Amino acid sequence: xxxxxxxxxxxxxxxxxxxxxxxxxxxxxxxxxxxxxxxxxxxxxxxxxxxxxxxxxxxxxxxxxxxxxxxxxxxxxxxxxxxxxxxxxxxxxxxxxxxxxxx
Amino acid sequence: xxxxxxxxxxxxxxxxxxxxxxxxxxxxxxxxxxxxxxxxxxxxxxxxxxxxxxxxxxxxxxxxxxxxxxxxxxxxxxxxxxxxxxxxxxxxxxxxxxxxxxxxxxxxxxxxxxxxxxxxxxxxxxxxxxxxxxxxxxxxxxxxxxxxxxxxxxxxxxxxxxxxxxxxxxxxxxxxxxxxxxxxxxxxxxxxxxxxxxxxxxxxxxxxxxxxxxxxxxxxxxxxxxxxxxxxxxxxxxxxxxx
Numbered sequence: 001x002x003x004x005x006x007x008x009x010x011x012x013x014x015x016x017x018x019x020x021x022x023x024x025x026x027x028x029x030x031x032x033x034x035x036x037x038x039x040x041x042x043x044x045x046x047x048x049x050x051x052x053x054x055x056x057x058x059x060x061x062x063x064x065x066x067x068x069x070x071x072x073x074x075x076x077x078x079x080x081x082x083x084x085x086x087x088x089x090x091x092x093x094x095x096x097x098x099x100x101x102x103x
Numbered sequence: 104x105x106x107x108x109x110x111x112x113x114x115x116x117x118x119x120x121x122x123x124x125x126x127x128x129x130x131x132x133x134x135x136x137x138x139x140x141x142x143x144x145x146x147x148x149x150x151x152x153x154x155x156x157x158x159x160x161x162x163x164x165x166x167x168x169x170x171x172x173x174x175x176x177x178x179x180x181x182x183x184x185x186x187x188x189x190x191x192x193x194x195x196x197x198x199x200x201x202x203x204x205x206x207x208x209x210x211x212x213x214x215x216x217x218x219x220x221x222x223x224x225x226x227x228x229x230x231x232x233x234x235x236x237x238x239x240x241x242x243x244x245x246x247x248x249x250x251x252x253x254x255x256x257x258x259x260x261x262x263x264x265x266x267x268x269x270x271x272x273x274x275x276x277x278x279x280x281x282x283x284x285x286x287x288x289x290x291x292x293x294x295x296x297x298x299x300x301x302x303x304x305x306x307x308x309x310x311x312x313x314x315x316x317x318x319x320x321x322x323x324x325x326x327x328x329x330x331x332x333x334x335x336x337x338x339x340x341x342x343x344x345x346x
Contacts, residue, residue: 004153007186009163011166011187018197018198019200019221020220022198022202023220027202027205027209029198034199037195037198037199038335038339039332041295042304042305043304043331043332045288045291046327047327047328048176048324050308051323052179052285053285054313071285076289079294086135088293089286092289092290
């Protein structure tokens, strides 16, 4: 309970200052930070997705029976071809569900 | 917000009109955010977050992607410092937004600006920036708060709907719905991979995440994120162009 409050307060405590900083300060951010920010979504989200998808029950599951892997590939392909995020998520979820049911 | 002066002196509308205009222009974003609010609310309980904490997170953090990341990490047993640090990195992009809007909000008093900043999101930034960039006269403060209020109440509402679904559908935790988070992240990353440096960032982050998966408290995530950012920047500077 206390740890959950700490978690949420901690998340807010690192989020709000970032939002308000340039409006209360000098109003610009360093060039290097701006460059680094371009890679944050790619790096962080890939770092979360790859182990989540590839490790199933603490084992590397690099095979076609891995429903998360197949679903993630389907989502990736749909978004790549259509540029439509929600279709990609929906399509991936459907394939993931079917795969889980099959195997 | 009556003392809010527009950045464009000839703003013809009053504060209330500006507020409604901002809310109205945000409507498509509300529809887009709704499913994510529902997914977050539904999955938070399966990740072990109590109802009050799920609602509290939407109320005080109010950052969709960081909330998604937090719930995913919580379910995988990450420690609080790692989740908070990841939240910081994920939400750092907001500095870019407020810096970009700075010339337009400078006329607004600092306390009011400090209040407004609480509600800064990707969507409100996009809507407000589009408006001020168009050169149309607008009361920036009211317009911003109109957009932000719409986003904020929308996010709370759909979070609550998600919680209700998570609570009322028996056995929903076993459906493998956490895959919705994975699919969302994949769908966000794929369109970003349009330059060599972005692909390099993804490959190195993925590789380090796999190699460092055994590290405790999900510290491997931090290592992988920093590796991806560093490699992306290195490749971009080797190519002699930004991003």
